[in-house]
Amino acid sequence: GESVGLHLPTLSVQEGDNSIINCAYSNSASDYFIWYKQESGKGPQFIIDIRSNMDKRQGQRVTVLLNKTVKHLSLQIAATQPGDSAVYFCAENFLTGNAGGTSYGKLTFGQGTILTVHP
Amino acid sequence: ETGVTQSPTHLIKTRGQQVTLRCSSQSGHNTVSWYQQALGQGPQFIFQYYREEENGRGNFPPRFSGLQFPNYSSELNVNALELDDSALYLCASGPGLANEQYFGPGTRLTVT
Numbered sequence: 287g288e289s290v291g292l293h294l295p296t297l298s299v300q301e302g303d304n305s306i307i308n309c310a311y312s313n314s315a316s317d318y319f320i321w322y323k324q325e326s327g328k329g330p331q332f333i334i335d336i337r338s339n340m341d342k343r344q345g346q347r348v349t350v351l352l353n354k355t356v357k358h359l360s361l362q363i364a365a366t367q368p369g370d371s372a373v374y375f376c377a378e379n380f381l382t383g384n385a386g387g388t389s390y391g392k393l394t395f396g397q398g399t400i401l402t403v404h405p
Numbered sequence: 406e407t408g409v410t411q412s413p414t415h416l417i418k419t420r421g422q423q424v425t426l427r428c429s430s431q432s433g434h435n436t437v438s439w440y441q442q443a444l445g446q447g448p449q450f451i452f453q454y455y456r457e458e459e460n461g462r463g464n465f466p467p468r469f470s471g472l473q474f475p476n477y478s479s480e481l482n483v484n485a486l487e488l489d490d491s492a493l494y495l496c497a498s499g500p501g502l503a504n505e506q507y508f509g510p511g512t513r514l515t516v517t
Contacts, residue, residue, distance in 0.1 A: 320505060329495050329508035330448065331407075375447050379506075391499070392461060393438070393506060395447030 296400045305366045307399045309359040309376035316378035320393070321350060321361045325372045333361070333374075366403050373398040407431055409498050409509035417515045423484045426512045428496030430477040436460075437479040438506055439471060442493040454479055483514075491516045 299305050311319070317338045322330035334345045336352050336359075343350050349362040359376050377393040408431035418424050430437055436455050440448035450463035454473035468484040477498070483490055493513050497506035 329510045392450045397447050
């Protein structure tokens, strides 16, 4: 079955360092990948996404890299700040057909990486 | 903030009871998905509603059911609650079937 997993469950960095969070996925049919940030007591917050026809996408202080050959996704955070401390999830989204003839997008999440930023 | 709201924030129920959780979608979004997040885990897809009909379902039993209303708000109903149903229940809305989903803050359900 499909699954999305993370290589590192925890990551501890110093403020100002760059952080890299990695993710492996197994469903080669996934066409869309998303990184979410979840702070304690809150719902997942959308950070950045990337389509399967791309290999890199940049946002504000964040970059997502997609390597379809090895089914690997990474999130790079530049100049990490204490406010970046949270659990980070990668998720894959692929359209699944249903009996009604339409399709639905189902997000499959990994377990998450805990990022701790020390001042 | 995403504009997706959920109620209640916290809820305590007894095993065997029934519960209804509510979600208000972000303006302009017509797709609502529900997820269950156990402690220390990633969210698990329960089902998705699109145009007031269930449009897809994950590996959850029929006692998990839902509704979507004309204003695209949604309810998640769980019957015959079990201890393992204790989790954070997340609602996510999106502008279509294959696009990004934006999450609400969740409802923390505890079953005793």
